[in-house]
Amino acid sequence: MDAFYASIEQRDNPDYKGRPLAVGHGEKRGVVAAASYEARKYGVYSAMPSVVASRKCPHLIFAKPRFEVYRSVSQQVREIFLEYTDKVEPLSLDEAFLDVTINKKNMRSATHIAEEIKHKIEERTHLTASAGVSYNKFLAKIASDYNKPNGIFVITPQKGEGFVEQLDINDFFGVGPATARKMNELGIYNGADLRKWSEMDLAHHFGKAGLSYYQYARGQDDRQVQSERIRKSLGAEETFFEDLS
DSSP, X not given: OOSHHHHHHHHHXXXXXXXXXXXXXXXXXXXXXXXXXXXXXXXXXXXXXXXXXXHHOTTOEXXXXXXXXXXXXXXXXXXXXXXXXXXXXXXXXXXXXXXXXXXXXXXXXXXXXXXXXXXXXXXXXXXXXXXXXXXXXXXXXXXXTTTOSSOEEEOOTTTHHHHHHTSBGGGSTTOOHHHHHHXXXXXOOBHHHHXXXXXXXXXXXXXXXXXXXXXXXXXXXXXXXXSOOOOOOOOOOOOOSSOXX
C-alpha cells in the first residue's frame, strides 16, 4: 500500500488532502509512524523523531494514529488477496507476499493479477497500492518499491541477475544501515561487488545471513510464501518524556 496510514487519514479527512501529513505524536518524544508523499518531499519519513520532521517541514500536519481503522482496511485488502490465492504471507498491515503460480482465477500472468488486485483495492478502499512482480520473494520485494505510488514493476527471470548486479547494496532486502556500512568497509557497494565474494567468505563475515546474500547476488531466493508462521518474539516499549539515567 502507498503511504498506508497517511493515505487513510487523507482519505477520511478532506482538509489533509494534498498537504504534508505525518501520522504520529507531534510533540517532544513523538515519532513519525507514516508520512504522506507531500511530506516526503521535505525529507520526512517514518521512524523519524517528530521534532526533526517539524524542522524539515514547518507546516507539517500531525494526525493521531487510528490503528483500529488501519487494521480494518488491511483486512479488506487481505480479502482481495484471498480471492486469488490462499498463499498470502503478510509482512505488516500494509504489505504481503502472494504466490500466484497456481491461482483461483486460473490466470496465466502474474502481472495481470497484480493489475486486477490494484484496481480492486482502489475501487473498494479508495486507496492506491504498488506491486512488485517477480519469480522470487527477494526480487518481488525490491520491485514493489519501484514506480511508487500506484505503480507496478516487473523483474522477469531473464532480467533478474542483471537487475541485481546494478542494485545498490543499501536497496537489498534484509540489508540494514549497519550491515550496509560493514559491506562498504569490505568494498561491497552493489550487487556486482557482492557477487565476487564466495559463500564461505560471506558466511564468515555475516553469519547465516551471508548464505542468503550469496543467493541474492545471483538473483536467487528459494524461500516459499508461508501463509502461517510461528511467532518467535513479542516486543513492547514505552517512551518517557524525559531522559532516564
